[in-house]
Amino acid sequence: xxxxxxxxLSADYMxxxxxxDRTKADGAKWLHVDIMDGQFVPNLSFGYAWVKSMRKITDxxxxxxxxxxxxxxxxxxxCKAGSDYLTIHVESDTPENTLAAIEKIRSLxxxxxxxxxxxxxxxxxxxxxxxxxxxxxxxxxPGFGGQKFMEHMMPKLKQxxxxxxxxxxxxxxxxxxxxxxxxxxKANGANxxxxxxxxxxxxxxxxxxxxxxx
Ligand code: DX5
Ligand code: ZN
Numbered sequence: 001x002x003x004x005x006x007x008x009l010s011a012d013y014m015x016x017x018x019x020x021d022r023t024k025a026d027g028a029k030w031l032h033v034d035i036m037d038g039q040f041v042p043n044l045s046f047g048y049a050w051v052k053s054m055r056k057i058t059d060x061x062x063x064x065x066x067x068x069x070x071x072x073x074x075x076x077x078x079c080k081a082g083s084d085y086l087t088i089h090v091e092s093d094t095p096e097n098t099l100a101a102i103e104k105i106r107s108l109x110x111x112x113x114x115x116x117x118x119x120x121x122x123x124x125x126x127x128x129x130x131x132x133x134x135x136x137x138x139x140x141x142p143g144f145g146g147q148k149f150m151e152h153m154m155p156k157l158k159q160x161x162x163x164x165x166x167x168x169x170x171x172x173x174x175x176x177x178x179x180x181x182x183x184x185x186k187a188n189g190a191n192x193x194x195x196x197x198x199x200x201x202x203x204x205x206x207x208x209x210x211x212x213x214x
Pocket of ligand 2: 007032065174
């Protein structure tokens with residue numbers, strides 16, 4: 001069964017708490033939180049204080065996607081803030097620091113994830129596959145919601161499904177996912193689907209959750 005991870009980046013920030021509660025009422029079990037630093041990606045979003053406040057008011061699975069330069073500097077704060085999954089970009093630091101960040105996340109009782117940008121091949125994350133609980137394949141360039149789905153990422157997704165060594169590891173996609181593209185991703189091996197603009201813009205969000213998770 002697939003899991004929907006609604007991206008709160010597309011929520012209404014003046015009604016954030018309400019949107020979180022409504023997301024749960026609509027049947028979602030996960031919440032995707034995009035953290036951007038204006039360096040690794042040309043956009044800014046939330047910090048760890050935000051995750052901490054979210055943790056206080058929800059028991060949804062917090063699926064935190066770090067789009068920040070040298071994430072090792074902040075993984076401890078994001079773990080302590082209450083992330084359930086904490087995912088770092090393979091492109092954001094040296095292999096030594098990436099490994100150290102994954103180990104740090106694990107040691108703090110949080111599930112580590114690794115993510116690849118569209119131009120990064122699957123092989124780049126091969127060394128980390130035995131160590132993570134989530135692999136994320138970007139289907140847009142990270143930084144902004146509302147971009148067009150890159151269908152040419154599907155061979156990489158399919159390849160990663162065959163490369164996973166941990167049987168409990170999730171394979172997630174992020175970017176341009178709607179009810180149509182979600183089916184393409186599922187057919188190519190994804191089991192967690194992030195959706196921001198399509199989910200928060202849907203007329204019937206509960207039906208959206210049901211269709212993705214069917
Ligand atoms: C993009 C973010 C996504 C974004 C997805 O950098 O990682 O999580 O919120 O938004 P949509 O679903 O609108 O493409
Ligand atoms: Zn994301």
